[in-house]
Structure formats: structure tokens, C-alpha cells
Amino acid sequence: MNLLAPFHEDDPTIEVLGKTDRRLGIQCHHCGRFRYMSAGRFSGDQKISALSETLKCAACGSKDVSAVAVSRNTDNGYWPAESS
Numbered sequence: 001m002n003l004l005a006p007f008h009e010d011d012p013t014i015e016v017l018g019k020t021d022r023r024l025g026i027q028c029h030h031c032g033r034f035r036y037m038s039a040g041r042f043s044g045d046q047k048i049s050a051l052s053e054t055l056k057c058a059a060c061g062s063k064d065v066s067a068v069a070v071s072r073n074t075d076n077g078y079w080p081a082e083s084s
Contacts, residue, residue, distance in 0.1 A: 010069050011047050011048060011049045012047070012048060012069050013044060013045055013046060013047055013048075014039045014042045014043065014044050014045070014046050014048070015044035015045065017039055017048075017069055018039065021071070021072070022069045022070055022071050023036050023039070023069075023070045023079065024036065024037045024038075024039040024042075024048065024051075024067060024068075024069070024070070025037065025067070025068045025069075025070040026055055026057070026065055026066070026067055026068070027065060027066045027068055028057035028059065028060065028062055028064065028065050029062070029064045029065065029066065030057065030060055030062035030064045030065075031057060031059055031060040031062065032083065032084075033057055033058075033059045033060070033083065033084050034080075034082055034083045035058070035082050036070070036079075036082060037067075048067040048068065048069055049067070051067035052065060052066050052067045055067060059084065
């Protein structure tokens with residue numbers, strides 16, 4: 001699953017996510033799990049790329065994860081679904 005490919009180039013701060021109507025997600029490259037995270041757990045000036053180095057997958061324990069900025073689907077306005 002690579003639903004977040006367009007966002008890998010984007011590296012906003014946590015504060016910017018809220019201002020641009022985006023959410024913070026975590027994508028595990030080992031097991032494919034995608035979940036949303038509460039951006040309130042992190043400082044507003046922290047870049048999402050720096051978060052990737054401190055996170056691990058809750059399902060498989062892998063540290064091969066990416067924190068990503070997620071936008072709504074432009075066609076229907078829904079957020080992408082979480083997946084296990």
C-alpha cells in the first residue's frame with residue numbers, strides 16, 4: 001500500500017499540519033500498517049521527518065516507519081482509511 005506517496009516530499013511542522021487541515025499519520029514499511037496519531041502529543045515546532053526517527057509500529061514493533069502529513073481525499077472530502 002502506498003497511498004501516502006505524494007506526501008513524502010512534504011515535511012511540515014506539527015503546527016502547520018493543523019493550519020493546513022492535515023493530519024499526522026504513521027506508516028509502517030515492514031507490515032504495511034497505517035494509523036493516525038494525535039498531533040497534540042508532539043511540540044508544534046517539530047518536523048514530521050524528525051518524528052520518524054523516534055517512532056515504532058505498535059503492531060509489529062518495527063522502527064522502519066514514516067510519520068506523514070495526510071490530506072483529505074480531494075474527490076470526496078474523506079480522510080484515507082486506516083489499515084492493518
